[in-house]
Amino acid sequence: MENNLSAQWDPSLYGTYGTQNGNTQRSGRAADTGSGFRETFQSALKTTESLESIFQEASQRYGVALNLLKAIGKAESNFNPTAVSSAGAQGVMQLMPATARSLGVADSFDARSNIMGGAKYFAGLLERYNGDTVLALSAYNAGSGNVEKYGGVPPFKETQNYIQKVLAYAGEDMDLSGISGGAVTGSGVSGIQSFIAELEELAAGGNVLGGTGSLFSPEDAQYLVEMMRLQMQNIFQQEVFSDEEEEGGNAVGSLL
Numbered sequence: 001m002e003n004n005l006s007a008q009w010d011p012s013l014y015g016t017y018g019t020q021n022g023n024t025q026r027s028g029r030a031a032d033t034g035s036g037f038r039e040t041f042q043s044a045l046k047t048t049e050s051l052e053s054i055f056q057e058a059s060q061r062y063g064v065a066l067n068l069l070k071a072i073g074k075a076e077s078n079f080n081p082t083a084v085s086s087a088g089a090q091g092v093m094q095l096m097p098a099t100a101r102s103l104g105v106a107d108s109f110d111a112r113s114n115i116m117g118g119a120k121y122f123a124g125l126l127e128r129y130n131g132d133t134v135l136a137l138s139a140y141n142a143g144s145g146n147v148e149k150y151g152g153v154p155p156f157k158e159t160q161n162y163i164q165k166v167l168a169y170a171g172e173d174m175d176l177s178g179i180s181g182g183a184v185t186g187s188g189v190s191g192i193q194s195f196i197a198e199l200e201e202l203a204a205g206g207n208v209l210g211g212t213g214s215l216f217s218p219e220d221a222q223y224l225v226e227m228m229r230l231q232m233q234n235i236f237q238q239e240v241f242s243d244e245e246e247e248g249g250n251a252v253g254s255l256l
Contacts, residue, residue: 051111052177054181058118095117100114105117
């Protein structure tokens with residue numbers, strides 16, 4: 001079974017060594033400091049990134065072909081960040097809670113964290129099975145224990161259909177740039193900084209907000225300044241925690 005399937009895909013497209021190049025892009029950049037306060041405030045709060053940019057970053061970070069990662073996300077949840085299976089798998093990449101914890105995913109319903117965790121997990125499977133995409137997909141769907149038990153693709157119709165479905169999706173051109181993946185946890189900082197600076201001027205009695213300064217009292221502005229500082233601190237802590245996980249975490253393969 002696995003031999004027939006293995007002959008159906010192009011190694012240059014799938015697997016650890018088939019990573020496609022692409023530049024990570026973020027959408028929804030905050031407005032420049034010179035714009036009105038209302039636009040700057042709304043832009044900073046709504047700074048988001050697309051699922052396309054998240055998948056591109058995950059592909060580059062973990063060395064898994066972009067189309068293959070997208071195909072897994074489509075097959076697992078149809079890119080639904082809030083999806084929950086009958087077995088309890090969660091999010092875009094349908095991570096089981098225990099697996100998510102082992103990968104350092106704190107919130108499986110956060111699209112970025114879930115996709116990064118799923119990519120890390122799948123990269124570990126590819127490494128474990130020496131780049132064999134079919135075996136890695138089998139383990140992703142049915143568990144590594146069943147792959148070991150049956151010495152290859154398990155004789156489960158669900159798993160066999162899953163492999164065929166993912167490989168078919170991987171051959172499609174899926175552009176997810178129009179689908180929001182949620183708030184940016186790093187790029188939103190500059191936007192927040194810009195309107196904090198404007199709020200501080202208002203709190204000091206200034207009126208540099210494009211004619212909208214009269215909407216807030218200095219006390220209100222100072223309150224918002226403190227709230228935004230707390231938000232920036234939270235963003236910074238999330239970024240530092242993520243970096244530490246990458247530098248000090250165990251390889252996925254050792255968790256399986």
